[in-house]
Amino acid sequence: MKRRKTQEVPLGPLIVGGEHPIWVEAMGRKHPGDWKACLGEIDQAFSRGCEIFRVAVFDEEGIAGLREIRKKRQNLPLVADIHFTMQLAFQAIEVGVDAIRINPGTVPNQLVLERLIEFARDRGVVLRIGANAGSLPHVFRGKERSQALFESIAECVNLAEKKGMKYLILSAKSSSVEETVTVYRKLHENFSYPLHIGLTEAGSGLEGIVKSSVALGILLEEGIGDTLRVSLTSRSPVLEVEVGWEILKALGLRSRGVRIVSCPTCARVRGDVVSFVREFRKAIAPFEKALGLTIAIMGCEVNGPGEAREADFGLALSGGGKAVLFARGEVVAVVSQKEGIDRLASLVRERVKGEEKTT
Ligand code: SF4
16 A cells, blocks of 8 residues: 655654654543543553543643643643633643644634634644534534535635644544545545544444444555544543554554464364463563564464464464474474463564664
C-alpha cells in the first residue's frame, strides 16, 4: 500500500502527517481535575504504546488539572477535547496543550470560532476539527450523513484557511463502517491536511474491536490516516491502544514488540499450543520492546517447520513429546516439549541483549 502524503503538522514533540509514523492516540476516562488519577492513566497508556493523549475538558477544575498534567509531563503530546464552552479552549491553550479538538456541531457560534482559530494560530497550537455523526450542526441534519459530515468539516476548514491557520488535523467519525470509510475518502480527495482516523462509539469487546479493525484496515490499506484512535467502551484507555497497535502491526505499518505467529491447532496437534503461547508471552514480557521480532509457535509437522523457518525464532511441536527449535531458518535444537518454552524465550532474551550491546 502507498501512504497518501499529507501536510506536516507539529503536535508537541511529534510531527503528524507527511511520511511520519501513524501515531496511536488514546482518550482518558478520568476527570482531568483528578490529575493524579489522570497521570496514572496516561502512564499506563504510554507504557502500552500510546503516543498522543486526549483529555475531555468541560469545567474549570479540568483546566486546573490540565495545568498540573502539563507541568508534570512537559513532553506529552496533549490534546484538549472541548465542546460547547469555547472559553475553556482558550484557557487550555494558555495552559500549554498542543492541540484543541473542536466539533463543528458543538461550537456555539462562528464569531467565537474565528477568535479561537486566531488564538490557536498565533500560538502554534493545532486545531483538530473533528465532526461526529451524533452531533452534526443543525443545518446539515437531514442530509446523507457522510456528506453532512464532510460539509460540516469543509465549512470549518474554509474559515480556518481564511484566517491563515495552517496547523489543522481533520477527523469525521461515525459508528457505521461504511459512512466512516466514505467520508474519509472524501476528506482525502479534497484536503491535504493530516487525518485522524477512527470509528466512533464502536462498541465494546469483540464487536468494537472487529468494527474498528475493519474500518481502520480499509482506510489504512488505502494509505489514508496519520493518527488513529480505536474507541472502545471500556474503563481504561489501555485496550484501545493495544488494538490500535495490533491493527498497524497487522498491516505492516509499524512494529512494536514481538509478533507471534501461532496455529489455531487441529486434530493433528502434537501438544498444547494454547498453553505454549500463553507461557511464552509470560516468559518474554520483560523483553516486549524486542522490536519487530517474529516468533512462530506451531502445533505439528504440517505447517510448523515452514512457518518456524520464516520467523526469527520458531518452535514446532513434533511426535514423542518433542519440539524443534528454529533460529533464522535453521534448526538449532530438538528438545523435550517441557523445555521448549524456556529455550525459545532464551533465544529471544539473547537476541535482545545482543541488540542492547550494539546500540
Ligand atoms: S500446524 Fe498442524 S496442528 Fe497446527 S493447525 Fe496446522 S495442521 Fe493443525
